[in-house]
Amino acid sequence: MNFDPLLNDWPSLAAIVWFLICFKGYALFAQIRARTTPCLANVLHLYRVDWMRRMLDRDVRIADISAVANLERSVAFFASSTILILAGLVTALGASDKIVTVVSDVPILAETSKLEWEIKLLVIIVVFIYAFFKFTWSLRQYGFCAVLIGSAPMPEDGASEMELKAFIERSSKMISMAANNFNFGLRSYYFSMALLAWFINSWCFIGFSTIVVMVLYLREFKSPVLSTLMVSIAEGDHEPMDFRQELHK
Numbered sequence: 001m002n003f004d005p006l007l008n009d010w011p012s013l014a015a016i017v018w019f020l021i022c023f024k025g026y027a028l029f030a031q032i033r034a035r036t037t038p039c040l041a042n043v044l045h046l047y048r049v050d051w052m053r054r055m056l057d058r059d060v061r062i063a064d065i066s067a068v069a070n071l072e073r074s075v076a077f078f079a080s081s082t083i084l085i086l087a088g089l090v091t092a093l094g095a096s097d098k099i100v101t102v103v104s105d106v107p108i109l110a111e112t113s114k115l116e117w118e119i120k121l122l123v124i125i126v127v128f129i130y131a132f133f134k135f136t137w138s139l140r141q142y143g144f145c146a147v148l149i150g151s152a153p154m155p156e157d158g159a160s161e162m163e164l165k166a167f168i169e170r171s172s173k174m175i176s177m178a179a180n181n182f183n184f185g186l187r188s189y190y191f192s193m194a195l196l197a198w199f200i201n202s203w204c205f206i207g208f209s210t211i212v213v214m215v216l217y218l219r220e221f222k223s224p225v226l227s228t229l230m231v232s233i234a235e236g237d238h239e240p241m242d243f244r245q246e247l248h249k
Contacts, residue, residue: 011201011202011203012116012198012202014202014206015198015202015203015205015206015209016123018206018209018210019191019194019195019205019206019209022191022194022209022210022212022213023127023187023191023209026187026213026216026217027184027187030216030217030220033221037221038221038226038230039220039221039226040219040220040221040223040225040226040229041176041179041180041183041220043226043229043230044176044179044229045172045173045176047229048172048175048176049168049169049172051064051172051175052167052168052171052172052175053168055149055152056152056153056155056164056167056168057155058155059154059155061149061150061152064149065146065149065150068142068145068146068149068175069146071142071178071179072139072142072143072146074182075135075138075139075142075178075182075185076139078131078135078182078185078186078189079132079135079136079139082128082131082132082135082185083132085128086125086128086129086132089121089124089125089128090125092121093118093121093122093125096114096117096118096121097114099117100112100113100114100117112199120195120198120199123195123198124192124195124196127188127191127192127195128188128192130188131184131185131188131189131192132185134181134182134184134185134188135181135182135185137181138178138179138181138182138185141174141177141178141181142175142178144174144178145171145174145175145178148167148170148171148174149171152167152171153167187216190212190215190216191209191212193208193212194208194209194211194212196208197209
């Protein structure tokens with residue numbers, strides 16, 4: 001294969017570099033910023049800690065296992081969907097000659113050679129493979145959460161305060177790890193939408209990659225949902241509890 005035309009296409013090279021910066025850079029940025037700033041991930045972790053604390057006071061934990069099962073079903077749906085998408089992408093990769101001929105008549109799409117088309121499809125396939133591994137790992141972690149809940153001490157067992165605290169920390173962290181991996185998989189879906197813009201032209205690809213980062217940031221750090229989650233009801237006195245204070249304890 002002659003890669004010279006592709007290597008000389010500097011807008012495409014700049015676009016894929018910018019995409020990688022957005023894809024991995026935002027993940028790193030969100031992880032670092034979440035240590036000091038309220039976001040969906042760390043606020044929901046506080047709710048999971050509260051969930052596990054309340055679960056230890058219940059004799060019957062069917063509702064808790066059911067909640068974990070519902071979360072597993074959501075992850076399983078996306079994992080199954082990812083497999084179907086990958087099957088379609090691989091089929092499209094095998095029919096590159098026909099597809100390039102068909103899409104050449106679409107005015108909105110840039111003129112693309114067979115090699116460029118295949119490389120673009122391969123990049124999308126890699127993103128969805130990454131998403132599949134994240135979804136399946138999240139699915140397994142939710143299974144571990146169910147095991148942890150099943151092994152939780154009963155109220156009549158007389159477990160020490162240290163043992164209960166260790167269990168709460170361990171189980172809530174496991175659920176948060178599963179949720180975070182699910183979140184990484186969902187981000188891959190968002191960025192795959194930006195990759196579709198690459199078939200229009202490289203500048204659209206750069207623009208859509210930037211838009212995806214903005215959407216993710218606004219939803220995770222500035223959304224009305226986050227504002228609602230950050231104010232709960234303190235147990236017993238029905239007074240609002242600000243989760244900002246809890247995050248910095």
